[in-house]
Amino acid sequence: METALIAIGSLVPLLLILVVIHEAGHFFTARAMGVKVLEFGVGFPPRAFGVYTGNTPVLVDRATRFIGLSGPSELGRGQKVKVSSAEDSQGNLVARVIELSKKAVKGEPKDSEEERPGEKDLLKHEGKVRSAGDGSFILADMLYSVNWAPIGGFVRLAGEANPNVPRSLAGKGAGTRFLVLIAGPLMNAILPLFIFTVLLMIPQDVLVGRLAIAEVGEGTAAAEAQVQAGDIVLRANGTDIEDRLEFTRQINLNGGSRMDLLVERDGRELLLFVRPRFDTESARWLVGVIPRLDDSRIVSQSQPIYKAIPNSFVNTWDMLVLVKQAIGGSIGEGSSPEFSGPIGIAQVTGEITRDGGWYGWLGVAILLSINLAILNVLPIPMLDGGRIFFVVLEWVRRGKKIPAEKEGMVHLIGFALLIGGIVLVSVNDIGRLIDGRSFLG
Template sequence: MQTVIAFIIIFGSLVFFHELGHFLFAKRAGIMVREFAIGMGPKIFGMTKGETLYTIRLLPLGGYVRMAGEDMDSVELQPGYRVGIILNEDDVAEKIYFNQSVTHPNIVFLEVERADLEKDLFIEGYDEEERFVRYKIARNAILVENGNEIMIAPVDRQFNSKTVGQRAMAIFAGPLFNFILAFFVLMALGMMRGVPASEPVIDSVMPNLPAAEAGIQAGDRVTSINGQPIERWNELSGIVQENPGKPLNFVVERDNQNIELVITPATVVENEQQFGQLGILRPIEQDPLKAVVFGATQTWDYTVLIVELLGKLITGQFSIDALSGPVGIYKATETVAQHGIFNLMNWAALLSINLGIMNLLPLPALDGGRLLFFGIEALRGKPIDRQKEGMVHFVGIVLLMILMVVVTWNDIQRFFF
């Protein structure tokens, strides 16, 4: 149960902040957002507020922000439709019913001759007395079809009516918010747990490990290893990890004196790779300002790490078997959750950065693929044919679903067989 709760909170937070980025910048650009969804598939909860439907859906495979003017969003009133119209006190249409029977004390029935729900906002036709009439349509008018309500979207509220920059920012904001979320989680982690000091000073020494056996003491400052000057803790840990089982010549400063020690790092095997270990801990500092810096530097370091691993995957140094889907992430979350809230926060930040980077890949159906099309549009000075772009994204979605199935099957075989 602990793992389930942790997974739901982490997954929900990552998806929520990603979609929140899309939502806020779409609204900032004046785009109507029809739906803000967490999850995919059948709706299990829905609430309408303003012009947006907020939903939670069954399948934990992501989420989406549905903007007016995208895909098959438009609704047309064809000539010959018989509609019921509710007018306000200024004889402006506020609600239009079609494809259903309806009774209302103030309803006016009309056989449509022409209607424009996007630009000029009008509807005209013949009423029940065969008179030709024309009504204006309110910018926030509601269309009701078979009991389903949808607000009209004037052309200036639609996604495709906005500038390339506004559309690109609305799409880029999703991954951007994943990086922002990671920064705040890591900053909070630095404030709660403290920030590891950057200087190569030993805070404590673990018993029965190489450092203790060689005579390292708390408070010692490592100044060089094998003649290489050491100024930061990361330099110290990097050399130790890269030299398991190899004697290293240390120079440490203790009470204003330099002491030479030979230490052989113990060999630790993790994920079929060997690392050196001394058994020393670095000091932890409680400083809010350093926590902010820690959040930023860790976000950058994790970003670089994931990009490097992605590069190895593309060049064939990693196989597709190394990828994990929802099942693999769930099992990893189960392991991390056993080591406390701090490790879980670090894991959440890493996942958030990973989600941001994956979505920025220039592949169809991903945010990066859409940004690529916007870039081409900016260079050409005109948009690519919507149908062709839609077909490319559709093929991308199919390929991504196939990849998801393969990765999930690999996870199931790895963890359950």
């Protein structure tokens, strides 16, 4: 029970933060590009509560149809209304339908609330009246909502599939739509840089010393490279080695390729060449040695900001390489990599948080954020990458769009396959839990 609580308590806020940051990228870029944003939601519906903000001017004319109101004179501050607006030649929003937001409006025929021909191309926005005057009113129609399902978030934009809707996403050029769609993954790519920068600037106590080889396994990569017990590891691929963590990191970064290993033996420096091998049982790259730390001491390490920022790029790139190496190692050994669903990710997050505390939790945040960025630029239907693919296809076709119905069908099929895949890996995760196997190998 304690493990489950740690897993849930560490993963839920983490996913919430990562997805909200992702959606914030879409939100701010859409607003900057003139796309009407209708809602920024934290979590998924049903809605717990929401706050309407904004100051959208809306004109009223003789063609405006009222539902639940006798006319513009009944518009009052604080009223919640649903508005369907067109756009005039000057770019002003003009209300075509104003409906008082009530479950039932007495004395109004039911069919009067049905959409009339031509109204599907109107901007459908809802909010609270801030003020009303002659021929116009101000509507707070930007909704910030908090929803009951705490994993995830969303941004609702006007006309995502209908280019005829005023201030719609679909009505913008391919370049604008590309920027709005890529902004989410870009935020997930930037987050690790920020976290790494902060972590590098915070003083940390690190155990360092002279890394000695205590034992070399028979028939291992280290044995073939003539590494011997008692060797002192000085550098790996040009990087100074003063602790076990950096040594392991260099092995993983250079998995499957030649790694230069500078060692000290009997007072002499020797350059050896080791090729790490992938171990399928532990899902790690190994050279087959047991290291020990001699002359160890604790030192406080931190970096000034002018060093931390460029090194955050290096660390983020190294993390990308580690992900690629882990997947490539599994495939290279003839086995398929084991993917984890929400259950497996929660278990891993809980184990790492329990053992590594805040630093472990932030490490998982970095890894998941990078994976979200990668996942959302791949051409997977329903995700950002799938929608970006159709924008790129439009460029290739010199501005000729794929019909919205066909694109929608592709995304629908992709969504069904995505849900099916999540179910399959979740079943596998449950099997691992029943067998008592750790997701960390």
